[in-house]
Amino acid sequence: MATEQRNIVTFVKLLTSSDSGQSTEFADAQACKACKKQKRRCDKALPECSLCKRTQRLCEYGITTEFELTASDWSMMQARLSELENRLANSPRATEQHILSPISGPSSGSVLEQGTTSSATFYDSIDTHSINSSSQSIGLTRAYSTVECPDSTSVTRFPASMFLDIDCYVWSHARLPIPTGVIPAPVLAFLSQGNAVLDVSQNYFATIHTWFPMISKKRMDMGLPVQNAGPDLAMLFLGMKLVTTPAIDITDSTLYDTAKSFLAILESNGVVSLLRLQAMILVALHEYSHAIYPAAWMTIGSCARYTDILGLTPGDYSPLGQVCKLPVDDDVWDRGEVNMAVSHSTSISYQIQQSPFSRLCQASMYLGRAINYARDNSAMTSSRFEEIMSLVGELGAFATVVDNETADLSPETGLTLLAPRCISRSALFVALDRFTCPEKISVEPGYIESPEDKTQNEMELQRQSMRIIEQTSEQLHTLGMELLQAFRTERTSLMSSISPFILDSIYAGAATFHWLLGEGGNEVYRTAAADLDMLLDTMSSRWRLGSTYREMLTVHDVTARVAARTT
Template identity: 30%
Template sequence: MNSEEPTGPRATQACVSCRRQKRKCDKVLPECGLCRRIGRPCDYEVGPPHSVDRDDFDSLQQKVLDLEARLAQSTASNNGFENGARNGFGSSNAAVSPSALSSSAFASPPRFASVNNGLKAPSPFPSLFFLDANTFEQGRYTVQKPHMTIPPEVLEHLGDSTATSELLDRYFATTHTWMPIVSKMRISQTLANPLMDRGADMAMLFLAMKLLTQTPSSLTQKSQTALYQTAKSFLAAIEYQNMYSIHVIQATLLIAAYELGNAIYPTAYLTIGHCARLGHAMGLHHPKSGPQMLPRCTTWTEQEERRRVWWAVVVLDRFVNIGNPHHPFASEDPSLETYLPVDDDTWDKGEMTANELLLVSTSPSVRAAPFARTCQASHLLGKVLHHINDVDMELDFRFEQANQLNRTVRALANLLPDEAFEEDVTNGPTLCTAMAICYSALLVLYEAYVCTEGIPKKTAAHVEIQESAINGLKEISGEVLRFCKRIKSFLDLNGLVKLSPFVADCLYQAAANYAWYVKESENPESLAMLQEIKSILVMIEPQWKVAGEYLRIVEATEFNYAGSS
């Protein structure tokens, strides 16, 4: 006998915890070695012959429901009655190139069951994950993704295999250029491998992609509203069934971007906050610490995808607060040691880069990928909004901090036009988002300091920031005007579908400034500049209705100025 093997009385069978988790139990009394080591209660008692543990019963019931649904799906498919088959959602064995995606990569999209779950009870979720995270980790518990069938109206919106193939090609050619958070590589691998899980969460992601990539001419207002309502309802049903995956939060982010771009308030604000909560629950904000709701990453591509998803939460969370900076953020500021996204093209191809990873603390002078630039700009926007919202800061320190923020944001904003000049305009204005966010941040900062007559004693820092604000409003408004010319050139060449909704805010702020200059000086040049920016807002409105909302605010401001003169 091994000298280290426990001695003493033993139970006739394994303890309840070891039996339930199918772990090896040494049966030592009064508690087994495994339970003693991880500090959990050890129980050898056997319940009444007919007693059933509620968790075990729920788990067994869910497995039976899953098997019944899969059997029904298989039977329907074999008999040719399933809507999924009619819509072309069949399994695919086609080979897919890992370096790029084309329409052939999605020639046979996955089969989705078409039976509606109705209002059945939600799938079991381990409440231990929230009640006692330490015990959840120590016990090596996992969150299982439930099987969920899909309502027919969702399949109807997704269409047949050709429609789905076109949808994915369109998404990666448009939205993906300004918010690259969905891995081309992983999507292609999932669709190509019949053994990979293709659940309702992937259908939800596809539906959100369709919502966000519609062109103004492809849908009537009524059908677009129906698509949006279906997407929101399906997302609510998925969350009701306790289905949480990276695809679910990606879909929620895309819906949030749609709401933000179409001025659907307060829903946009609430959806973005919900994205932050989802990310917190899944552990995306701290992937190396705390319990994780998602399975462990198995590839570099997957790890980078999760990083990008959380950055998208931060970007949207900062941007949605520009117009009302007095709300707290739903997500914390990234630390200076947080990694920025890697090169977008490299990630799309699934190729690990040998280049050094960039941090939030990395100087803006170091060249970065377009989405990394968007993240840098959003981080600085968050700093500006924090600064404006901090009313308790000591004045001298406040002015010094404002000057430092001005220098930092201007440094990044001054680099981006030269980098954008080198872009291939046929691939999309990928740096437009970062440029627009920088301009928005600077205009918000200057607006806070352009008029500070109420402060009696002016220090050098106070004078510096006020002069920077007065001059900066004109300078950055002029930069936005040049930015408009770039946008117009791109729209003439490529249309609206690749344009980010993030550009609208800086156009509005610059237009509002020119409206003020017209009132103050009646300068015809300022009027011409105002009209030029307004014309771009008119061009953008069919794709992003928020541009029309901004336009109406500017026109109302002009009317009020005219009435008061």
Template identity: 25%
Template sequence: MSTERRELIAKKACTRCSTQKRRCDKAIPYCGLCTRLRQTCKYELPRVSSSGPTPSPSPRPEIFLGSGTFTPSHLKDAIIQKFGPLTPEDTLSAYCRAIEPWFPIVSIPRLRSRLSLTWDEAPLDVALLCLSIILLTTTPASSPEDDNDPSEFKSLYLYTKSSMTATEGLGINSFLIVQSRILVTLFEVAHGFYPAAYISIGAAVRAADALEIHPGADASPSHSLDDGAKREETVLIWCGILILDRYIAIESGPHPSLTRLRSQSLHDLLKPTLCPTHLHHQDRTNPICRLARLFEASSLLDKIHTTLNSPTAEHAFKELISTVETLINLQTILNEEIGDGVQLYAGGLGLCNTALLLAFEDGSKVPLIAGVTENCKSVATTSLISIVSTITSTVEPFTLGMQSIDFNFLPPFVTFLVHKAAAIVTGWLLMDSDSNEGMRKLRILRNFLRIVGERWLGCERYLKLLNEDTTPRTLKALEQG
């Protein structure tokens, strides 16, 4: 078995299993038993022998800031204390297992070449990227968050953010640090941390720009990369930024994405690397190819968002029809590429369906104009009902227990799609509260959000938004069902 996919095993049982004398599978970062019981899982750090040197307390950035001796080395030492028993190889494995399948923005061969056998040998930007990977692959606590007493999950997030700010204050920037910013922004999106995600994507854009404008700030080994490697790193970070920027814009209402005015220049930058992925002989499992599909779907999603908020109605209507046709073609291609049974895990298809859902919802609400919009409204309404039914049937097996969700492969982008479908069905029920089929669909969609909420906390936010728009009668009927 390859090191990328191997299970992470600790040398000793976790503290809880050891204390209660339970059988522990020693899985890192959380053992299987604690995960099933939804208990906090910790591993005891290796102890230093009494004859050896006395270990120093874990360094914290605020200590060095107060003493006036804060350096990149101090920050790195503080970060690596957070890894506990995890090795650099463990972190790489975590990325390969739970992020790379649906958001491959880090080059695995190059990250492996930069990782050392021990954390002490790793540079600061590698440590920060690894901290971001651990953050994104960490499962949230089962109990509700308390702002006055945050869980280890929330504390790790705040620590990662503060470390990133400290790196910025030290004047250090690199490809890996920008990738760290992207992963932290993705974490905020997945767990519904707004407005943090909205703010973080802007910082990621500026950090990526700074790589070109202020190249002297790059104090990492990446300066030794050849032109081809640097070009690929540039493509990876800008694809990640654009995908997230467009997704966050959809979440944030009518406001445009930050990069919209630069889309053409950025597409020209990315085109030489992304275009070959459209050739039939290309390996569809290639990370660049998979990222290209996600990027392509996000581009069309942004076009739909732009068109729906365009002040020129006539132009917008024609543009909308053209983009919908392109989306349907891409949807067909993606369905053929991914095969049956894995639509839920296809991030590009999820963004594609989100764009179609928004377009058909808007089309179903246009004022009727005989001979002009009458047919379009009818087609949009029929298409909207069809796509909502497709989304419901896709997630239904997971709510009935017929299939289990593999969260390692589940992109958080699918949660907004399900939430939007549920919001549309909720609107239908306001007009026809006795619709049994509508209640069935809404129950399935909401139950799916509850299940996925154990991994991506953004689902809890979506359920709260749905509750605000749902009548007490409907909520009571859902509970009784």
């Protein structure tokens, strides 16, 4: 922990001071919270005012939407940023020459299979397998696109040949620019608030990281990303802050707007790094978890395209074979035990025990298969019927295996398997939903009836689907009641450790109960629907997606359906 604190402090000082031994003289736009509360005179210095520093109090500044700087403040900040850029330009990371090809990468899976965040390690892995352009030039002209940053004197030269002619890009040994650029004032203000970065880091790894281990805690503790501090690392910390902020603490969109603006600045500066991709994924996770659409849809697509630039996308030319590999064991990766880091094939039997993150990946792949079947509008032949039921049987067996694994874990550790348990059941709803209706439903959204009659296979599929969907909804109700009981005893701490990926299945189960209530009037379904409605309401204090699903359920409510039919 002491090492992590030193690393974080080093990063903050690098961003906010011109001398690691001196405090910055740049002043915040308002007094710190402690001075304001005690009505003391505050010199507004960053990262902490003189009074708080002298009394060893925690010094925090609030960031308001009216964050403005005077002309002298801007001049001082620009001078400090220029010095920071010069130091970054002369750092070992900047002086080394790197080559990155989207179709080439390390022969070992250690970088990507373990999901490391360290930009240093990422670039080092490229060095190992790159071509020395200084000694092996083949005389091709390097094609770069030049971007002048409007608020900076820096010029970004990005190799446009990567997109226009990939062969030319590889043969000419073109290089991606080192991440540089101006860090916006609101971001600097946040990063320099007392122990803000350290607190965010600790909170992130204690909550989000437990069910979505995308960032290497081990390398962060070792300080590898901090040693190569740049704007992409600042963006990553901002993304960690964004995704760890509960919905009840989000009073406005200032933090989110700042993060989106910073990402746009990095894009315009041609910043390409693994750190920025991880920051983008965290922003996408925030947008999904709080139902910010269409932004979530667009950001997720941008992340997928960004992996092409980094050469991470699985494909025929990927020597890492990521298309057929699962992540290594979560605990082994967190401890950095390379000798025990074994990556299993995605084709491995689901009955072989895996770590929670691998289970999440397996559940996601099952969901992808279910979506493909749901979009298939071909005739219901005997072979297609057998394929669908085979997938459904595999999904049910997978869910049972993960349920049993959860039973062997402590309640706290078992939370890490909540997402794969629920996603596998979401896949069942996706695959079977339109087959549960008495009418023949087309593949188009909106439950559009087909004029054709159902075949024998389709009628059998309807009976099977109805049984499975009702059974799955009951399983989700049992799970939901366990969560509600746990929330009553340790609400705040528990809520932060639960993935928003569970909410889709809870919504689908509640919608099913509302539908069954409207069809048969069984009060058991009314109670079950109300319980899952309450779970969504409770979860909405952490993830606003819960309240969005709750609002959507009003359309499924039997009273609303009756009213809609009579108007």
